[in-house]
Structure formats: structure tokens, C-alpha cells
Amino acid sequence: MEKFLQRNYYQILDVDFRASKIQIKRAFEIAKETYGSDSLAAHSIMSPEKGRRFLSKIMEAYRILIDDDSRRLYDQYLVKTSQEFVGSSEVGLETASPNGQLLPDDTPPSKDPLPPFVRASQLSGTGAEKKTEGDDTLAKEGRYDGPELRRIREEKGIGIRTIAEKTKINITTLKFIEENNFKLLPAPFYVKNFLVQYCRCIELDPEKVTESYMKFYALYKEGKKLFK
Amino acid sequence: MTTQKARQIWALGGGKGGIGKSMVVGGMGIHIAQLGKKVILADTDLGGANLHTCLGLPLPKVTLDDFIKRRVEKLEDVVCETNCDNLGLISGAQEFLAAANPKHAQKIRLLKKLQSLDIDYLILDLGSGTSFNILDFFLISDNGIIMMVPEPTSVENTYRFLKGAFYRRLRRVTIYREIRELIELALDQKNIRGIKTPRDLVEEIERMDKKLGRILSEEAFKFRPKLIINQVRMDKDIELGFSVKNICSQYLGIQLDYLGYIYYDDCVWQSVRKKKHPILEYPDSKASVGIKMVANNLLQNQQFRL
Structure with a gap:
């Protein structure tokens, strides 16, 4: 349960990283239905209070992912902070500041050439x-x-x-x-x-x-x- | 390389009784047999074996009981013919209840023989409940299917069933005493460690031992039960499948596939009264179409999408 709050917005909405807006919207509707107060699916398995916590997190995820600009920023943030993806940066990746803040819009794009395996x-x-x-x-x-x-x-x-x-x-x-x-x-x-x-x-x-x-x-x- | 048979075992269970499991098993069997595959339906319902009635057959002379008690040596000998080509039936033991728990050795022998039947599909009608026998049949199958109806009681039992099956599966793959104890603990909903869901359990184990935690979360990932919703009356009931799937993945940590839904249909009880299966009697009825859709999704290994 605690980990739910630490999962990223894509995981929270149960969508893919490449999800389209329509898919995100649909996922949000399902989630709203699922954790709403009169949900048949949730009633016997979680307390109403827990359901509300899930729901508020889901709303937050939806607000970020449905908007192009905020979603792009969030994606950047995910890549830069995610320790499991970016290990040591021997392949020419700029080391990111993992301070977990949303990056400002004018972050200069890295000028490094693409690594060879990205065709x-x-x-x-x-x-x-x-x-x-x-x-x-x-x-x-x-x-x-x-x-x-x-x-x-x-x-x-x-x-x-x-x-x-x-x-x-x-x-x-x-x-x-x-x-x-x-x-x-x-x-x-x-x-x-x-x-x-x-x-x-x-x-x-x-x-x-x-x-x-x-x-x-x-x-x-x-x-x-x-x-x- | 070792075996070339493309045999598949499906098992249909569900926490609650009387929701139409036997009816759906019968329907799926008839449908797949009509597609030209060799199918055997096996009634492993301990309490109320009545798959034969769903298929419009009289009480069979030989049943699973004869095999378990070794009155009959070969499992093939208890397969009865049905009204459909390619479709056989192994009827449920009538006195199985008296012998309620078959001995472990008996169960293993039965499972082995079931797995070696020379057919394309074997569909098990598990009956309701979450006894170990039912869960074990559910877990050996290639497709463990759970059925529910859009009612609070049934939804509740569905989660109970899924959790039970999940814990039993984990229990079988681990030899560590501490883990087994933790699983026992998790089965008690008011446990001190606050383990409420399979996801909590895996996280707790991960905290204790990283490597073991990873093995278990892989095991968790391989456990992919399927869901069917029966007796759907309105669109919201169809959506319920997506909601349950969502809760299973987000909250319980169980990956569930939603196969589809079957409409509530008066023609079902009409044909039951006539002792005929609706899929033969009313092949184009809403219920029959639903059964076929679900079976096709299983055959093609895909999920239901809106």
C-alpha cells in the first residue's frame, strides 16, 4: 500500500508509457469507477478511506498525464531521476541531478550524439x-x-x-x-x-x-x- | 521436444456456488468440440456434481469415483459419450463427498492421468469454494479461470479465491520455513505485520531477503488467472471486469486477464428445464454468444477489449 504512493503516474493509472490521450482518459474513467464510493469492485477489499487515498493519487496522475506540457516535463523528470534506468553514465549520458524536482522548461537539451544502438x-x-x-x-x-x-x-x-x-x-x-x-x-x-x-x-x-x-x-x- | 501434444487444461472455478459455472463449462466444451477439437469435460465438483445434467445426460454409470477407488483402472474408461461429436464427459464422483478429501497419492494419480489424456482440450469444472483440492486443480491448469456474477457476495469471494490460490502457489514454490510462516500469517487477515494483500507479502519478504523477494515477485508475475463475468444485466456490469482487474493489479499485486462477459438470459433456465444446453437449443441467444466469445478469447489467448 505504501508503495502505491511511490509508484509513478503511469503505473498508478495502469497505462503504458506510450499511452495515447484516449487510453489515458479511458484508464482514468475505469479507475474513477473502481475506487469511487459506491464501487462494487472495491467494497469488500478496501476501506472507503483507503479508496479515497487511491482516488486522490489517481486524480493527480491524470492531471499531469493528460496535459502535453506537464506530461513531457514529467517524462523528463522520470528519466533523469530514475536510478534503476540510469546507472553509471559510461555511454555518454549526462549525469542528471537526482534531486527529484520537476525540471524547468528551458533545460538545455543534451548535445551528446545518440548512442549507437538507438537506430x-x-x-x-x-x-x-x-x-x-x-x-x-x-x-x-x-x-x-x-x-x-x-x-x-x-x-x-x-x-x-x-x-x-x-x-x-x-x-x-x-x-x-x-x-x-x-x-x-x-x-x-x-x-x-x-x-x-x-x-x-x-x-x-x-x-x-x-x-x-x-x-x-x-x-x-x-x-x-x-x-x- | 519431449512431448508433442498440444493439450491444454482449463479449469473454471469461482468462490460462490450457483453462478453458472457448469453451464459455462458445458457451453465452452460444446463450442470448441464444434470447431473440430477433441474435448473432454471433467466434473471435479466435490459437493454437487451436475455437469451431466447441464449437457442433458442421465446420471452416468461410471464416474470419477470409480477411478479414484480403483474399481476402474484406466481413466479413459470413465469417459462417457455425449450428444456432441468430439466431446467426452468425465462425470463427477457422486460419493466423492463422503471421501471428501482424496488422499494426496490419489490426487496425484488423478492429476497425472488427466494430464496424459490424448485430447486437445480438457476443461475442469471445479465447483465453488476455496478448498485445497479446488485450488490445486486450479493451479495445475494452463488457464485457471475464475467466474463471478455482479453481486457483492460474489465479488468478495472472487478476491478470496484469488488470494487463496496465490498464497498456495507461493507456498508450493518456497522451501523456506520463514516464508511459509509468513504466508500462514498472511492468511490471517488480522495479522500483526499488517500484511493484507499478496503485494504486501511480497514486499515484506523483499525487505527480509532481497533475492528471495525477487524470486517470489517473478512467481507472482507468472500467476495469471482469467476472469469471466456471468449474468451481466447492464453495461456497468461489463465495466466491473475492468475494475476488478485494476484492483487486482494495483492493490493485490495479481495480474488478472479479463476474458469477457456473458449476459443474463432467460433462455438459459428455459433450456435447463428442458435438460438441454442453451448453446445447442438457442445458439444465437445473448448467453450463447457470450460463452462463445469467452471461449474464443481463450483459444486465441487474448483478453476482452471494449
């Missing part, structure tokens, strides 16, 4: 054509991205279908993971869970892989903003 094709509609250098092997010092995972999997002779069967993860999602298709992947929480199960199947250390992979995921989000 231009994945940044839809930007027309960006930044050339990247040194896009060779990533996994040297324990850096795992999608194609690298795939290479390891194939090396071990494990079919993607086998993994899908074992883990019950949708095969398309697995492919997205292997293609670094961050744009179409679900929220980080889920991706992390999928990765852990994936690693089990190909006998990699889940901790190392998720740490590395989620960094790429975070960088993609950061990179996307640079083009806006």
Missing part, C-alpha cells in the same frame, strides 16, 4: 539521420542489448519458440526484445520481468543482463526526446 529507424517520424560510429560488438564487458542476446541464444542452439513456450511470453514480444524494438515494448517493469525469465532459459545472469539492457531502454527514451 534512426526506431525513432519514428523524426527523419533523423545521425551517423553512428563504432557500432560493433557491445557485449565485450557485459553489455547486453537485443541482438547480442539473440546471438548468445543462437549460439546455444535455443529456439525462440522454445523460450516462448517455457516462459509463456508472447513470441512477438520476445522478438521485440531481441530487435531492440523499444518503441513497441511494454513498460520497463514488464520488460525487466521478461528479461529475467529469458535469461533463465539461455542461462545468463539475469541481474547483469537486465541492468545492461534497461540502460539501453532508458537511453532510447532519452534519445527520443533529443529529437523532439
Whole structure:
């Protein structure tokens, strides 16, 4: 319960990071219905007082996410403060001040070139054509991205279908993971869970892989903003 | 690589009795059999086995009881034919109640045999309640489905069922005594640690032991029960599914898939009176359409969307 109040607004509304306005609105309506005072779904499981606390947090989340400007600021804030995404900044990310405040609008955008693994094709509609250098092997010092995972999997002779069967993860999602298709992947929480199960199947250390992979995921989000 | 059978086990349960579980199991079975798949329905309802009546069959001569008591050696021998092609029925034990709790060994033997039946789909009618037997059948299935009706009592029992199943699942995957004790504690709603929900439990364990906490939260993530709402009368009842799903993920920490809803329909009791299944008697009725929608969503492994 306490953790609910610490979750981010997307988690609170139970929507994806890429959710459209319509999806956000719909999620809000469901949540309002769910935690409202005469809710059939909530009555036997939580006290009215707890329901009200949930509801006020949900209102707050909705107000921020439904407005383009405040949502953009919030996204920036999330990327900059989220410790689990951004670890050590060896790949050229500016270290962010993790003081947990909403950043002012005029924050100068980072001038760093995009990291090599953020391919231009994945940044839809930007027309960006930044050339990247040194896009060779990533996994040297324990850096795992999608194609690298795939290479390891194939090396071990494990079919993607086998993994899908074992883990019950949708095969398309697995492919997205292997293609670094961050744009179409679900929220980080889920991706992390999928990765852990994936690693089990190909006998990699889940901790190392998720740490590395989620960094790429975070960088993609950061990179996307640079083009806006 | 080891087994090539595409067999799937579905189990339909629900906290409350008399909400139409057997009716829906029967309907789903008929629908899938009509699609050309080999289906067997098994009535594991301990208290009131009456799936045969839902299908319009007389009391079967051989039942699950004969298998459990080893009067019949092969499980295949207790499968009765039904009025539909491709559809078989294993009728519930009539005296099962007397033997209320089958011994562990008996249960394991039954589960193994059920899993090795040479068919496409096995659908279990679990009956109501949250006894260990029911939860165990629910947990071995590929799709554990829980059904409820839009009434406070049923909603309440749904949460109780989900929590019970979740704790039992966690209990099975852990060998640590402390964790098991914590789970026991969590089952007592007024426990001192203030563990009210599965989410609280996982967080509490995480505080005690990070690594173990992570293993358990992965286990929690793999537990994906499905929800069907039966006897829907208005749009708000349909929305209830989304609300319950929301509470499960946000508050309980259980990922629930909403499969769909089935309308309340007078044609159901009309056909029950005639001892025929509505899906055969009134295939285009609202209830039948709902049953088919839910079954199709399960077949395609997808959720209901508005």
C-alpha cells in the first residue's frame, strides 16, 4: 500500500508509457469507477478511506498525464531521476541531478550524439539521420542489448519458440526484445520481468543482463526526446 | 521436444456456488468440440456434481469415483459419450463427498492421468469454494479461470479465491520455513505485520531477503488467472471486469486477464428445464454468444477489449 504512493503516474493509472490521450482518459474513467464510493469492485477489499487515498493519487496522475506540457516535463523528470534506468553514465549520458524536482522548461537539451544502438529507424517520424560510429560488438564487458542476446541464444542452439513456450511470453514480444524494438515494448517493469525469465532459459545472469539492457531502454527514451 | 501434444487444461472455478459455472463449462466444451477439437469435460465438483445434467445426460454409470477407488483402472474408461461429436464427459464422483478429501497419492494419480489424456482440450469444472483440492486443480491448469456474477457476495469471494490460490502457489514454490510462516500469517487477515494483500507479502519478504523477494515477485508475475463475468444485466456490469482487474493489479499485486462477459438470459433456465444446453437449443441467444466469445478469447489467448 505504501508503495502505491511511490509508484509513478503511469503505473498508478495502469497505462503504458506510450499511452495515447484516449487510453489515458479511458484508464482514468475505469479507475474513477473502481475506487469511487459506491464501487462494487472495491467494497469488500478496501476501506472507503483507503479508496479515497487511491482516488486522490489517481486524480493527480491524470492531471499531469493528460496535459502535453506537464506530461513531457514529467517524462523528463522520470528519466533523469530514475536510478534503476540510469546507472553509471559510461555511454555518454549526462549525469542528471537526482534531486527529484520537476525540471524547468528551458533545460538545455543534451548535445551528446545518440548512442549507437538507438537506430534512426526506431525513432519514428523524426527523419533523423545521425551517423553512428563504432557500432560493433557491445557485449565485450557485459553489455547486453537485443541482438547480442539473440546471438548468445543462437549460439546455444535455443529456439525462440522454445523460450516462448517455457516462459509463456508472447513470441512477438520476445522478438521485440531481441530487435531492440523499444518503441513497441511494454513498460520497463514488464520488460525487466521478461528479461529475467529469458535469461533463465539461455542461462545468463539475469541481474547483469537486465541492468545492461534497461540502460539501453532508458537511453532510447532519452534519445527520443533529443529529437523532439 | 519431449512431448508433442498440444493439450491444454482449463479449469473454471469461482468462490460462490450457483453462478453458472457448469453451464459455462458445458457451453465452452460444446463450442470448441464444434470447431473440430477433441474435448473432454471433467466434473471435479466435490459437493454437487451436475455437469451431466447441464449437457442433458442421465446420471452416468461410471464416474470419477470409480477411478479414484480403483474399481476402474484406466481413466479413459470413465469417459462417457455425449450428444456432441468430439466431446467426452468425465462425470463427477457422486460419493466423492463422503471421501471428501482424496488422499494426496490419489490426487496425484488423478492429476497425472488427466494430464496424459490424448485430447486437445480438457476443461475442469471445479465447483465453488476455496478448498485445497479446488485450488490445486486450479493451479495445475494452463488457464485457471475464475467466474463471478455482479453481486457483492460474489465479488468478495472472487478476491478470496484469488488470494487463496496465490498464497498456495507461493507456498508450493518456497522451501523456506520463514516464508511459509509468513504466508500462514498472511492468511490471517488480522495479522500483526499488517500484511493484507499478496503485494504486501511480497514486499515484506523483499525487505527480509532481497533475492528471495525477487524470486517470489517473478512467481507472482507468472500467476495469471482469467476472469469471466456471468449474468451481466447492464453495461456497468461489463465495466466491473475492468475494475476488478485494476484492483487486482494495483492493490493485490495479481495480474488478472479479463476474458469477457456473458449476459443474463432467460433462455438459459428455459433450456435447463428442458435438460438441454442453451448453446445447442438457442445458439444465437445473448448467453450463447457470450460463452462463445469467452471461449474464443481463450483459444486465441487474448483478453476482452471494449
